[in-house]
Amino acid sequence: MRRAVLLLSAAFAGLLLGLGVNSSAVAQSALGVHGTLENQQDEPVAGVSITVAQADGTEVATVESAEDGTWAVPLETGGAYVITLDESTLPDGLLVRNGRPQLEVEVNSDRTVLFPLDTQLAEGVTPEDPDESSSDEDGESAAPGDETSGDEVDEAEDGEALGEIEDEGGATRAVSLLFSGLHFGLMIALAAVGLSMVFGTTGLTNFAHGDLVTFGGVAALLFNLTFGLPVWLAAIAAVVLGAAFGWAQDWGLWKPLRKRGTGLVTMMIISIGVAMLIRYATLFFVGGERQRYTEYVGQEPWDFGWLVITPKDVATGSIALVVCVLVGLALVFTRLGKATRAVADNPSLAESTGIDVNRVIRLVWTIGGALAAMSGVFLSISDGVKFDMGQHLLLLVFAAVVLGGLGTAFGAFVGSMIIGVFVQMSTLVVAPELKYVGALAVLIIIMLTRPQGILGRRERIG
Amino acid sequence: MDWQFVFSQALTQAIGPTMLVYALGAIGLNLQFGYTGLLNFGQAAFAAMGAYGLALAVASFGLPFWWGIAIGLVAAVVMALLLGIPTLRLRADYLAIVTIAAAEIVRRLARSTVWSETTGGSDGLRGFSEAFFAMKPWGDDGNWSFLFVSMESGRLTVDLGVVNFQYSDRDLWVMVVGWTLVLFFLAVMGLLVHSPWGRVLKGIREDEEAVRSLGKNVFAYKMQALVFGGIIGAFAGFMFALSRANVQPDAFTTDFTFYFYVVLILGGAARLFGPVLGAALFWFLYNLFAQGLNQAIRADVIPPSVLDSTQVGPLVFFLLGLGMVLLLIFRPQGLIGNRKELMLDVR
Numbered sequence: 001m002r003r004a005v006l007l008l009s010a011a012f013a014g015l016l017l018g019l020g021v022n023s024s025a026v027a028q029s030a031l032g033v034h035g036t037l038e039n040q041q042d043e044p045v046a047g048v049s050i051t052v053a054q055a056d057g058t059e060v061a062t063v064e065s066a067e068d069g070t071w072a073v074p075l076e077t078g079g080a081y082v083i084t085l086d087e088s089t090l091p092d093g094l095l096v097r098n099g100r101p102q103l104e105v106e107v108n109s110d111r112t113v114l115f116p117l118d119t120q121l122a123e124g125v126t127p128e129d130p131d132e133s134s135s136d137e138d139g140e141s142a143a144p145g146d147e148t149s150g151d152e153v154d155e156a157e158d159g160e161a162l163g164e165i166e167d168e169g170g171a172t173r174a175v176s177l178l179f180s181g182l183h184f185g186l187m188i189a190l191a192a193v194g195l196s197m198v199f200g201t202t203g204l205t206n207f208a209h210g211d212l213v214t215f216g217g218v219a220a221l222l223f224n225l226t227f228g229l230p231v232w233l234a235a236i237a238a239v240v241l242g243a244a245f246g247w248a249q250d251w252g253l254w255k256p257l258r259k260r261g262t263g264l265v266t267m268m269i270i271s272i273g274v275a276m277l278i279r280y281a282t283l284f285f286v287g288g289e290r291q292r293y294t295e296y297v298g299q300e301p302w303d304f305g306w307l308v309i310t311p312k313d314v315a316t317g318s319i320a321l322v323v324c325v326l327v328g329l330a331l332v333f334t335r336l337g338k339a340t341r342a343v344a345d346n347p348s349l350a351e352s353t354g355i356d357v358n359r360v361i362r363l364v365w366t367i368g369g370a371l372a373a374m375s376g377v378f379l380s381i382s383d384g385v386k387f388d389m390g391q392h393l394l395l396l397v398f399a400a401v402v403l404g405g406l407g408t409a410f411g412a413f414v415g416s417m418i419i420g421v422f423v424q425m426s427t428l429v430v431a432p433e434l435k436y437v438g439a440l441a442v443l444i445i446i447m448l449t450r451p452q453g454i455l456g457r458r459e460r461i462g
Numbered sequence: 463m464d465w466q467f468v469f470s471q472a473l474t475q476a477i478g479p480t481m482l483v484y485a486l487g488a489i490g491l492n493l494q495f496g497y498t499g500l501l502n503f504g505q506a507a508f509a510a511m512g513a514y515g516l517a518l519a520v521a522s523f524g525l526p527f528w529w530g531i532a533i534g535l536v537a538a539v540v541m542a543l544l545l546g547i548p549t550l551r552l553r554a555d556y557l558a559i560v561t562i563a564a565a566e567i568v569r570r571l572a573r574s575t576v577w578s579e580t581t582g583g584s585d586g587l588r589g590f591s592e593a594f595f596a597m598k599p600w601g602d603d604g605n606w607s608f609l610f611v612s613m614e615s616g617r618l619t620v621d622l623g624v625v626n627f628q629y630s631d632r633d634l635w636v637m638v639v640g641w642t643l644v645l646f647f648l649a650v651m652g653l654l655v656h657s658p659w660g661r662v663l664k665g666i667r668e669d670e671e672a673v674r675s676l677g678k679n680v681f682a683y684k685m686q687a688l689v690f691g692g693i694i695g696a697f698a699g700f701m702f703a704l705s706r707a708n709v710q711p712d713a714f715t716t717d718f719t720f721y722f723y724v725v726l727i728l729g730g731a732a733r734l735f736g737p738v739l740g741a742a743l744f745w746f747l748y749n750l751f752a753q754g755l756n757q758a759i760r761a762d763v764i765p766p767s768v769l770d771s772t773q774v775g776p777l778v779f780f781l782l783g784l785g786m787v788l789l790l791i792f793r794p795q796g797l798i799g800n801r802k803e804l805m806l807d808v809r
Contacts, residue, residue, distance in 0.1 A: 105585075257791065276779065280783060284776040395562065437567050440564070441567065444545075444548065451552050
């Protein structure tokens with residue numbers, strides 16, 4: 001009986017903790033702290049000593065990071081702990097980037113503690129050793145997670161990480177940010193065109209579109225890691241799979257719903273359920289950690305003096321641009337493209353002129369799925385795959401689509417580029433972790449002033 | 463496998479503090495979505511306004527508890543006005559996008575390091591709930607028993623033989639206040655929706671133009687519904703913060719809002735008791751799955767190669783998503799709703 005009561009109260013406490021925190025729905029079985037030490041090239045840093053002590057100073061354990069950079073300290077009781085990274089054991093030239101080698105954390109689960117390592121300190125941090133601030137490392141694509149306080153796994157920055165260029169003149173930094181913004185904008189555009197076209201043809205605001213982006217990234221991860229395909233082949237396979245997924249969604253779910261005459265609001269809530277399905281299935285199979293492909297990680301950037309950019313960003317950006325242009329041309333010049341625009345304009349009228357509306361919608365879903373998957377793969381090449389990457393991108397995609405005008409493909413493209421550049425350029429004036437906030441605020445301001453968007457027409461909003 | 467434990471846990475949670483949070487949030491949402499047809503996808507932000515309003519006022523600025531409550535409510539009203547003014551004149555899905563974006567802005571601002579001195583950043587705030595628990599009218603160490611109900615060193619046990627309920631002293635106080643609030647708001651809602659005001663709201667949901675042609679100010683009615691629903695949402699936030707004695711920004715994600723919708727639709731939207739019924743059923747099922755799977759793994763009924771204990775969380779949420787989709791497709795009226803009332807269309 002005693003044991004049962006103990007078990008019960010322990011389970012009860014764990015339950016309460018687990019239930020409230022919906023975003024980290026992974027069951028938290030063990031207590032402890034762990035992390036992975038990586039330098040800015042994402043190579044593991046081994047042999048660094050890390051000390052965990054209780055808040056009152058009692059030392060719990062000192063561990064060294066393993067060959068793969070990981071370290072972990074299991075704990076028996078929750079509460080406040082002080083985690084100290086011994087900077088003298090770091091390899092030459094490496095520093096804790098945010099200048100906080102000592103962190104106080106509240107442990108109530110097995111949580112990750114992040115020490116971002118770099119050859120120099122981030123802006124706004126007083127360097128302890130000015131000699132370390134060598135400038136030869138400028139402009140590498142920064143390690144993820146260097147933008148927040150560093151004591152929490154960074155989940156927010158699934159966008160571009162290129163915006164972290166220190167010790168540079170404002171103009172150079174602005175140029176680099178402009179380019180990374182254009183790249184990010186193209187990634188948003190790939191997702192936004194599909195979302196906007198689905199809205200245009202069916203009226204559905206698809207909250208699961210962001211998870212189609214995640215699907216692409218995860219599919220490529222599967223081909224790349226499990227089947228050992230090179231990344232370019234995995235990317236193509238993922239895009240094909242994304243198209244198939246879009247097709248299958250319309251075939252298996254949305255078309256039957258349209259036939260039943262399900263209301264649009266109901267469908268919208270169903271799409272949130274679908275988003276949750278995809279997201280938690282991903283979490284179930286892939287896990288909550290950010291994962292990377294086997295190639296193109298920590299690529300040596302091209303330094304033009306006025307612009308520092310990695311070849312992979314140039315490649316993915318150019319492909320995305322070409323694809324967007326091709327989709328645009330197809331919409332304007334091909335029969336099917338014209339039919340698509342006709343359906344978006346007025347489905348009933350289009351049907352009465354002999355256009356097979358359901359076929360057009362199926363096509364839109366297929367292309368939308370493929371483009372979203374492509375966006376997911378390209379974003380993952382830059383930043384790695386995480387199960388909620390699409391969810392965070394989705395709001396920017398919404399901002400882009402609304403800015404451009406809901407339901408218009410060209411508006412979505414223009415809106416995406418503006419949002420992408422705005423998000424990156426805004427880090428010149430606001431803290432990088434708040435860059436998404438600015439974009440979302442723009443969304444609300446547009447609603448106030450010009451709800452039909454840049455290229456939308458007034459009647460759509462009525 | 464200990465089925466008695468699993469069922470006891472599930473039933474305990476089905477009327478427990480967390481369920482009350484969801485019931486309150488869903489009651490607010492019922493006014494907005496169920497009766498008025500407003501697609502508020504930012505109920506988490508209204509709850510965050512309540513929770514953070516209280517926590518910031520008490521923990522960071524040292525104000526009295528009741529000031530914290532007042533600040534939370536004012537913040538929720540301001541938020542409703544800010545969101546409503548630009549979007550309530552537009553089509554329904556614009557409100558959906560704006561509220562979901564606003565909720566995300568609130569969460570990101572709360573977890574940002576820029577003012578983490580005040581807000582606690584991603585670790586959140588604690589130490590604001592003492593005044594609330596000090597109001598508890600009974601002592602800390604009561605020892606008594608009456609038939610099958612017993613109180614032993616701050617722990618209430620209701621042993622019904624087949625199942626038993628156990629609550630800590632603090633949970634009990636949260637539940638007393640929470641159930642009082644739920645009953646109060648149900649009574650208010652009952653009066654409101656059967657008043658002429660409530661009939662106008664339902665009219666707006668069915669046909670906005672028709673109501674407008676009767677000379678009603680549709681915008682004002684929608685705004686009132688949004689504000690009042692937001693206030694109830696803020697109360698859900700208070701209960702959420704107080705029941706856990708802390709606030710954390712990452713608790714207020716879009717998923718939080720979505721569970722309010724699950725609860726509401728499960729019970730039956732546009733029905734007075736829908737949210738309460740839905741919340742109870744939701745938490746019963748959730749705990750049944752989560753506890754059942756955990757027990758099955760512990761008892762080696764499910765081998766670890768099939769399912770590992772860290773995968774239980776995602777699996778349960780996956781099942782919830784699946785259940786939601788199937789529910790909306792095959793029974794959109796939920797347990798006690800009326801199907802005809804939920805054929806909403808935004809075009």
